[in-house]
Amino acid sequence: MSEPIIRVEQLTCAYGPVTVLRDVSFSVQAGEVFVILGGSGCGKSTLLRHLIGLERPAAGRIWLDGAELTASEGAARQALMRGFGVAYQSGALFGSLSVLENVLLPLNEFTSLDPAARELVARLKLRQVGLENYADYMPAALSGGMQKRAAIARALALDPRILFLDEPSAGLDPVTGAELDALIKRLAGTLGLTFVVVTHELASIFAIADRALMLDKSAQGMIALDTPQQLRDHPPSAPVRRFFHRETA
Numbered sequence: 158m159s160e161p162i163i164r165v166e167q168l169t170c171a172y173g174p175v176t177v178l179r180d181v182s183f184s185v186q187a188g189e190v191f192v193i194l195g196g197s198g199c200g201k202s203t204l205l206r207h208l209i210g211l212e213r214p215a216a217g218r219i220w221l222d223g224a225e226l227t228a229s230e231g232a233a234r235q236a237l238m239r240g241f242g243v244a245y246q247s248g249a250l251f252g253s254l255s256v257l258e259n260v261l262l263p264l265n266e267f268t269s270l271d272p273a274a275r276e277l278v279a280r281l282k283l284r285q286v287g288l289e290n291y292a293d294y295m296p297a298a299l300s301g302g303m304q305k306r307a308a309i310a311r312a313l314a315l316d317p318r319i320l321f322l323d324e325p326s327a328g329l330d331p332v333t334g335a336e337l338d339a340l341i342k343r344l345a346g347t348l349g350l351t352f353v354v355v356t357h358e359l360a361s362i363f364a365i366a367d368r369a370l371m372l373d374k375s376a377q378g379m380i381a382l383d384t385p386q387q388l389r390d391h392p393p394s395a396p397v398r399r400f401f402h403r404e405t406a
C-alpha cells in the first residue's frame with residue numbers, strides 16, 4: 158500500500174487538565190473518504206481541530222502528506238495548513254461578499270495569479286460544485302445546501318489534496334443532504350481528493366464513507382475503524398452496534 162496521506166500516531170488530545178481523547182492512531186489513504194463519527198461530546202471536533210493544526214496535541218504525532226504537522230512551526234506550518242481545505246459546519250461564508258468573491262478570497266490572499274486568472278479559477282471551482290450560475294448571488298440568497306457547496310468551492314480554491322468537512326449535512330433536509338453526499342463522492346472520484354468528514358448521519362456515512370472511525374466518550378478514544386458495512390454487520394462492541402442499529406442504550 159502507498160504511503161498514507163494522513164498518519165496519526167498515539168494522539169492524545171486535552172483541554173488543560175481534561176483529556177478528551179487518548180492514544181488515537183490511524184492512517185488515511187489518498188483518495189479515501191474517511192468519516193469520523195460518534196456520539197455527542199466524544200471528541201469528533203476536537204480530533205478534527207488537531208488534524209488541521211488549530212490545536213496542539215498533549216501527546217502523539219500527525220503527518221499530512223509526508224510532512225509532520227506536529228513538528229512544524231512558523232512559515233512551514235502555514236504552508237502545510239494551506240495544503241488542505243476546510244469547510245465548517247456553519248459554512249462560514251462572508252455575508253457581505255458575493256459567492257464568487259468568497260471563493261476568490263484564498264486566491265487573493267495566497268496566490269500571485271493575475272486577477273483574470275484568479276477569477277477563472279474561482280469560476281471553475283464553482284462549476285465543480287454546480288454553482289456556476291450563482292457566482293454573483295449573495296450567500297443569504299442561496300439555499301442551505303447551496304451555501305454548503307459554495308463553502309466547499311472556497312475550500313477547493315487552492316487545489317488542496319485533502320478536504321476536511323465538519324458536519325456537512327447538518328441542518329439540511331434528507332434530499333439536500335443526499336445531494337451533498339453525491340457531490341463529495343463525485344469530487345473524491347473525479348479529482349482524487351481525500352476527504353475527512355465529521356458526521357453522525359447514518360445515511361450519509363453509508364453513502365460516502367470508504368472507512369469510518371468511531372470515537373466514544375466513555376472510552377476517551379477510538380473504539381472502531383472499518384468500512385460502514387463491516388461495522389454494521391459485525392460490530393466489535395455494544396456501542397458500535399447501538400450506533401449502527403440505532404438502538405438505545
Ligand SMILES: Nc1ncnc2c1ncn2[C@@H]1O[C@H](COP(=O)(O)OP(=O)(O)OP(=O)(O)O)[C@@H](O)[C@H]1O
Pocket residue numbers: 172177195196197198199200201202203204
Ligand atoms: N475549547 C474547549 N475547551 C475545553 N473543553 C472543550 C473545548 N472544546 C471541546 N471541549 C470538550 O471536549 C469534549 C469533546 O468535545 P467535541 O466538541 O470535540 O465533541 P464532538 O464529538 O464534536 O461533539 P458534538 O457532536 O456534540 O459536536 C466535550 O466534553 C467538550 O465539552
